[in-house]
Amino acid sequence: MMLETPRLILRPFRDEDIDLLAKMMANPDFMRFSLGPYTREQTQTVLQKFLSWNQAVLPSQFAVIFRGNNELIGYCGFLHQQVDGTKEIEIGxxxxxxxxxKGLATEAARAVRDHAFADLKLxxxxxxxxxxxxPSRRVAEKNGMKLEKQTVFRGFPTLVFASTREQWLEERADLHRC
Ligand SMILES: CC(C)(COP(=O)(O)OP(=O)(O)OC[C@H]1O[C@@H](n2cnc3c(N)ncnc32)[C@H](O)[C@@H]1OP(=O)(O)O)[C@@H](O)C(=O)NCCC(=O)NCCS
Structure with missing residues (x-):
């Protein structure tokens, strides 16, 4: 499954993305608000996880390709999490x-949200x-998510933003009414 937006293509990850992904994940800016820069081995583990979800036809991360230069510029998509004892699907x-x-994360996250609700019916x-x-809070807000609560996730203070399919359907119905 591939998602397209005006400036981006979101496509499934491939084995050969390892070099560029490892380069990005070794960068402290890219890894802000996570566990810090990753080694190539750690990135390989992450990539394998995404590929195994793809193979199992489970919601997974997409490689984000900038149409302007056809480069891999990051990732956006689904992660499987357990939050306060409940299984959740995260958009990360x-x-x-x-x-x-430049509004690119918002553009990607909206496409992923629409895919979640329209195609996957999550x-x-x-x-x-x-x-x-x-910046990430702002992206979540622009993606129509509502702040639900603050919790502790993997030892860090964490805000849980959430969006439901029901809400999304209502908002779309409102849009079509105007
Ligand atoms: C979070 C991230 C993906 C956002 O990507 P992006 O493409 O810059 O996001 P967008 O341009 O769509 O939106 C960013 C918004 O944050 C705002 N913003 C940026 N820096 C900000 C700051 N220091 N304080 C407040 N708002 C800020 C921007 O103005 C913009 O909002 P606006 O459209 O209302 O002006 C990017 O910063 C990133 O990769 N960060 C490192 C990894 C990370 O933190 N990922 C999220 C983990 S939860």
Missing amino acids: YRLHRQYWN PRVISLIHPDNL
Whole structure:
């Protein structure tokens, strides 16, 4: 499955993305508000996880390709999480710093949300965000998510933003009424 937006293509990850992904995940800016820069081995584990979800036809991360230069500039898509004892599907995103503040994460996240609700018919998606991560909070808001609660996730203070399919359907119905 591939998702297309005006400036981006979101396609499934492939084995050969390892070099570029490892380069990005070794960068502290790309890895802000996570566990810090990853080694190539750690990135390989992450990539294998995404590929295994693809193979199992489970919601997975997409490689984000910038149409302007056909480059892989980050990822946006689904992660399988357990939050306060409940299984959740998260929309997560990271972009190369050079591409920040151009609305690209929002463009990608909206496409992923629409895919979640329109195609996969997921009842609910969340985003887990460190309270200090203001750009990411803004992306979640622009993606129609509502702040649900603050919790502790993997030892870090974490805001849970959530959006339900029901809400999304209502908002779309409103749009079509105007
Ligand atoms: C979070 C991230 C994906 C956002 O990507 P992006 O393409 O720059 O996001 P967008 O351009 O769509 O939106 C960013 C918004 O944050 C705002 N913003 C940026 N820096 C900000 C700051 N320091 N304080 C407040 N708002 C800020 C921008 O103005 C914009 O909002 P606006 O459209 O209302 O003006 C990117 O910063 C990133 O990859 N960060 C490192 C990884 C990360 O934190 N991922 C999220 C983990 S939960």
